[in-house]
Amino acid sequence: MIRVVAVDLDGTLIRSDGTVSGRTRAALARATAAGARLVIVTARPPRTARALARRADIGGVAVCSNGAIVHDLDADETVITGPLPLDLAERTAQVITDALDGVSFAVETGRRAVVSPGHGHHATHEDARHEVETPEQVWTEAESCVKLLAWSPAPVTVELLERLQELVPQVRITYSGGNGLLEISAAEVSKADTLARLCDGWGVAPDEVIAFGDMPNDLPVLAWAGTGVAVANAHPQVLASVDRVTASNDDDGVALVLEELFPATADVVPGG
Numbered sequence: 001m002i003r004v005v006a007v008d009l010d011g012t013l014i015r016s017d018g019t020v021s022g023r024t025r026a027a028l029a030r031a032t033a034a035g036a037r038l039v040i041v042t043a044r045p046p047r048t049a050r051a052l053a054r055r056a057d058i059g060g061v062a063v064c065s066n067g068a069i070v071h072d073l074d075a076d077e078t079v080i081t082g083p084l085p086l087d088l089a090e091r092t093a094q095v096i097t098d099a100l101d102g103v104s105f106a107v108e109t110g111r112r113a114v115v116s117p118g119h120g121h122h123a124t125h126e127d128a129r130h131e132v133e134t135p136e137q138v139w140t141e142a143e144s145c146v147k148l149l150a151w152s153p154a155p156v157t158v159e160l161l162e163r164l165q166e167l168v169p170q171v172r173i174t175y176s177g178g179n180g181l182l183e184i185s186a187a188e189v190s191k192a193d194t195l196a197r198l199c200d201g202w203g204v205a206p207d208e209v210i211a212f213g214d215m216p217n218d219l220p221v222l223a224w225a226g227t228g229v230a231v232a233n234a235h236p237q238v239l240a241s242v243d244r245v246t247a248s249n250d251d252d253g254v255a256l257v258l259e260e261l262f263p264a265t266a267d268v269v270p271g272g
Contacts, residue, residue: 001208002031002036002208002209002210002227002261003035003036003037003202003204003208003209004036004037004039004199004202004204004208004209004210005028005031005036005037005038005039005209005210005211005212005258006039006040006041006063006195006209006210006211006212006221006225007038007039007040007041007211007212007213007254008040008041008042008212008213008214008215008218008221009040009042009044009049009052009053010042010043010044010214011214011215011231011233011234011249012212012213012214012218012231012249012253012254013040013056013212013249013254014052014055014056014249015249015250016249016250019055020055020056021252021255023252023255024056024252024254024255025056025057026255026264027252027254027255027258027259027262028056028057028058028255028258029057030258030259030262030263030264031258031261031262033262034262036262037060037202037204038058038059038060039060039061039062039063039195039198040052040053040058040061040062040063040064040073041062041063041191041195041211041213041218041221042062042063042064042191043064043065043066043147043174043183043217044064044065045064045065045069045108045110045113045146046062046064046065046069046071046078046110047111049062049064049071049073050062050071050073050076053073058073059073059074060072060073060074061073061198063191063194063195063198064078065108065110065146065147065185066147066174066183066185066189066190066191066217067081067082067185067189067190067191067192067193067194067195068080068081068082068083068084068110068146068147068185068186068189068194069081069082069110069146070194070198078110080110080144080146081189081194081197082146082185082186082188082189082194083144083145083146083186084145084146084147084148084171084184084185084186084189085145085186086107086139086142086144086145088170088171088186089107089139089145089148089171089184090139091168092148092168092170092171092184093105093138093148093150095164095167095168096150096164096168096182099163099164099167100150100152100154100160101152101153101154102152102153102154103150103151103152104116104117104135104150104151105135105138105148105149105150105151106138106148106149106151107138107139107142107145107147107148107149108145108146108147108148108149109142109143109144109145109146110144110146112130113130113149114130114132114138114141114142115130115131115132115138116131116132116134116135116137116138117131117132117133117134117135146185147183147184147185148171148183148184148185149181149182149183149184150181150182150183150184151180151181151182152180152181152182153180154180155179155180156175156179156180156181156182158237161173161174161175161182164182168184169187170187171184171185171186171187172184172185172186172187172188172189172190174190174216174217175215175216175217183217190220190221191217191218191220191221192220192221192223192224193220195209195211195221195224196224205226206224206225206226207226208226209224209225209226209227210225210226210227210228210229210257210261211224211225211227211228211229212229212230212231212246212253212254212257213228213229213230213231213234213238214230214231214233214234214235214238214249215234215235215238216235216237216238218238219237219238219241222238222241222242223241227243227244228241228242228243228244229242229243229244229245229246229253229254229257230242230244230245230246231245231246231247231248231249231253231254232245232246232247232248232251232253233248233249233250244257
């Protein structure tokens with residue numbers, strides 16, 4: 001029996017136009033009506049994850065910033081579970097700078113993103129973007145760090161990721177596809193580890209969890225869950241690693257699977 005539904009947002013639950021379909025909202029509502037917990041598992045910080053969760057009528061908890069933060073969506077309260085020490089973030093940034101040309105950085109604090117000049121516009125969300133004048137100011141302006149973002153003009157490859165990880169084993173480096181964006185967390189932090197701790201507290205075993213994702217940073221969660229499902233638009237590395245592939249995010253892929261697991265009932269109506 002599925003007791004937890006863990007779902008990524010961008011490229012998985014959310015359609016390309018930034019919306020969530022009525023069919024998907026209905027499927028999520030049926031899952032919760034049947035007693036399942038919905039858990040958002042995302043690279044996004046709480047402030048933007050919560051806004052997107054509202055579109056899908058999702059409450060409960062969200063695993064944010066690739067596992068560094070657990071956020072209560074209903075109470076709008078955050079617990080930082082895996083901070084990245086600023087001095088380690090700065091040392092990691094120097095290693096990446098030495099390895100890549102034209103790289104720029106942003107420090108996600110959990111409340112805002114402190115952004116160096118030239119950092120990819122797409123890599124942070126504008127509601128709390130604080131751009132500094134020089135790269136050095138990133139480290140003096142940031143009050144804390146839950147995730148370091150490194151943006152390179154060149155696409156990210158698996159080979160590059162592995163090389164950088166070898167150079168800085170004290171951190172965990174992931175990426176959300178080949179768009180030049182690297183995401184760096186404390187070594188002990190991942191979406192999967194944080195979700196596993198939550199499920200352990202709820203008395204939920206991995207085989208009672210179904211997880212949905214689309215990008216390489218979702219792989220640990222998809223592997224840990226009893227059932228890992230990729231949407232059809234997922235990264236090739238993800239498509240090759242999962243138990244099942246469903247339709248794309250634009251074609252209600254998550255809903256298709258949930259409708260099988262949690263059949264419709266007449267008294268469940270999606271909100272919004």
